[in-house]
Amino acid sequence: MKPFLYLVIYKQWKQYLLLFGILLSSLGLIWVLQKTINQTFHIPIAIQDLDQSANSKTLIKQLKQEPILEVSTLPLDDDYIEEAVTKKEAVISLQIPKNYSSQLEQNDLHEAILLYGRDDFIGNISLEIVSQSLYNQQIPHLVHAHVQEADTNVSINQVKSKLTAKTPASNVDFRALHNASNRSLSMSIIFGLLLCISSIQILLHHNLKQNAPLQRLYLAPFSKLKLYGLYIAAHTIVLLIILWLSALLMHQQLSITFYLATLFVIIIYELGISWLLFTINTLSHRLFMALIYAVAITLIYIYLQF
Incomplete structure (x- = not known):
């Protein structure tokens, strides 16, 4: 050998x-x-914020925190926000209306957001992320409305604080690693x-x-x-x-x-x-x-x- x-x-x-x-x-x-x-893969989305309220800015901030989204803002006087999609500058473009904050507080966001997007897999992913962000922002107001119906005097800020404290941490990463x-x-x-x-x-x-x-x-x-x-x-x-x-x-x-x-x-x-x-x-x-x-x-x- x-x-x-x-x-x-x-x-x-x-x-x-x-x-x-x-x-x-x-x-x-x-x-x-x-x-x-991985670093260069971002989904571009364009947002026009006509409301300029704390709620609309919070929504934009939430979307900017999404790791795969690249958020850009459109001018307030832009009447053709769909051109961002047709010119392939963005996968979706959405418009936050002037009364967005009041509609959010009244839990009446049905057809509130004007949105244009690509009809493909990436467009569906972008739409899902935006929908999830809208839903997360709407949860405190839904809970607040339910609490008010029970004749309980609780402010919306108290509801948000309680939801943040009680929301459990995700175990998805822990399970995936093991x-x-x-x-x-x-x-x-x-x-x-x-x-x-x-x-x-x-x-x-x-x-x-x-x-x-x-x-x-x-x-x-x-x-x-x-x-x-x-x-x-x-x-x-x-x-x-x-x-x-x-x-x-x-x-x-x-x-x-x-x-x-x-x-x-x-x-x-x-x-x-x-x-x-x-x-x-x-x-x-x-x-x-x-x-x-x-x-x-x-x-x-x-x-x-x-």
């Missing part, structure tokens, strides 16, 4: 280090790209890209393909099995470390089932790569076939996540 360790591990340690560095750099680049995309997933499409795409990049190992370990020494090595019993097994084991460990770092960096909670399934895919992948490395003589042919094989394995791997 020592000759194989010397050949596959000891003499190739620089190549393993370089492969790990390339994969780590690629992972860092993917992470930066993902962060950039529920490990058996499947992850995003993680499979990221790791699939890294698998394709790892096909460069064909180039890094090209000096292992020496026909005469390999033929002499194959004379020993089980030598080919030991050579292939050691090569596959070494690269499987490298890829598993990269997978673990990927999950850590992308904040993915993955189950043992996911890791075992990925381990199986890695072994199948490395089995094919090792066969190409030790069988195909021409380097360019090996590299091309390794890339095609990596893409095929990646597509199968991603398909299994559905």
Whole structure:
């Protein structure tokens, strides 16, 4: 076993280090790209505030606090607020009427807000967020009206304070962080890209393909099995470390089932790569076939996540 360790591990340690560095750099680049995309993805909405009241300004403030909304204000003398949508400057444009504050206090917001929006998925998301903000602003007034019907002398400010104090904190984030997933499409795409990049190992370990020494090595019993097994084991460990770092960096909670399934895919992948490395003589042919094989394995791997 020592000759194989010397050949596959000891003499190739620089190549393993370089492969790990390339994969780590690629992972860092993917992470930066993902962060950039997340930061630049905003839904633009335009608002014309004709009321200029505390309630209307509170509504605008609530919408501005939504992380995926980019809120812009329209001039008060703009009579064609729908042009913001038709010119693709905004996904939706809405007009807060002059009597918005009084309608809110009277719980009469039916058809109060004039709104134009795109008739698509993003437009529906924007409409849902605006509707939720309107509903949240209306809740204290609904409660206040109900309390007044019970002949209880309570101010609207007292109702708001009580609602704020009694509203429970959401446990959604806590549960999401502690529920490990058996499947992850995003993680499979990221790791699939890294698998394709790892096909460069064909180039890094090209000096292992020496026909005469390999033929002499194959004379020993089980030598080919030991050579292939050691090569596959070494690269499987490298890829598993990269997978673990990927999950850590992308904040993915993955189950043992996911890791075992990925381990199986890695072994199948490395089995094919090792066969190409030790069988195909021409380097360019090996590299091309390794890339095609990596893409095929990646597509199968991603398909299994559905």
